[in-house]
Amino acid sequence: MRSRLLFLAAVVCLAAFGAACGGNPAGPSPSEGVVLDGTVVGGTAALAFHASAGSTAGADAITVTCHDNTAITATVGADGRFTLRGLPAGGFTLDFKQGATPLGSLSFSEVKPNQEITITIALSGTTVTLVEQKRNGIGHGDLEIEGLVQQVLLLNPSGDSRYLIDGRTVVARPGQTAIREGNVARTVSDVTVGRRVHVKGTWLPVEGTTQPVLASEIKLQDGDDASAFACIGGANAEVEGKITAKGAAAISVLQQGKGTFECQVPDGTPIRKGNTSYTFGQLGIGWQVHVKGTVQGLVGGTCRVVASEVKVQQD
Secondary structure (H helix, E strand, O other): OHHHHHHHHHHHHHHHHHHHOOOOOOOOOOOOOEEEEEEEEOOOOHHHHHHHHOOOOOOOOEEEEEOOOOOOEEEOOOOOEEEEEEEOOEEEEEEEEEOOEEEEEEEEEEEOOOOEEEEEEEEEOOEEEEEEEEEEOOOOOEEEEEEEEEEEEEOOOOOOEEEEEOOEEEEEOOOOOEEEEOOEEOOHHHOOOOOEEEEEEEEOOOEOOEOOEEEEEEEEOOOOOOOOOOOOOOOEEEEEEEEEEEOOOEEEEEEOOOEEEEEEOOOOOOEEEOOEEOOHHHOOOOOEEEEEEEEEEEEOOEEEEEEEEEEEEEO
16 A cells, blocks of 8 residues: 555655656647747848758758757747747747757746747847837737738638738638728728738637738728828839848838838949948848839849938937
């Protein structure tokens, strides 16, 4: 009898120890805790995205790990995206590594239970820069999304219509979703690719790797908000934000609340700060710029603009 009691006590003790240390071998439950979706852009580590997909021989993948619970970890995908689930409420620190080489860390505070956090970061050497952060609701409560309609996934006036908006699958449902432009009622047919919208809604159950949003309201912003912007070819454009990536003749500019724009900079385009002129080669990642130009349209979900002028606000 005594040996039986000792055995039971040992089992209870081991269970308590595992719970206290987060010792679940399967890792955190995907349905519990804080969820963080991240996108890595620009920086000297840009090519390392492809290492995780095996397209860059000899390069190590970038990993993101919760400092206080290393069981919570993810590898940055070939598209620069990663997701961490089960992060603790209150606060946490994320450590970024490429192989065994530390790249830097980011800390988050005042995190609410079951909150969803979306971040965009830039990596440069051993510096990790938080470019943008969005926090949506508490748990599976209300949330708001603002951005471009990237794709019409399903158009059904008598049933559920689905859209890809700012990377989220948004469902418009008859009798539950109000669509308007200013004070004018609109229909699902008016929610077109390139339109800028503001969505209010709630989470729907997870479908595979996607958690759709049921919209209670979709507000088309282009008609009643002079500062709003639709990615429609031929329209005038003004883009203001930080340079997150740079190519041979283009820069990616992340504008707060509006997403990333690909700004083509043709030869001879004026680039200046006050009375000081710059060359395209002098533009650097992390610089704050204001770009005037003309919209070409959506390319792979990103709005492309041909610049007629680039003003450097902060280098």
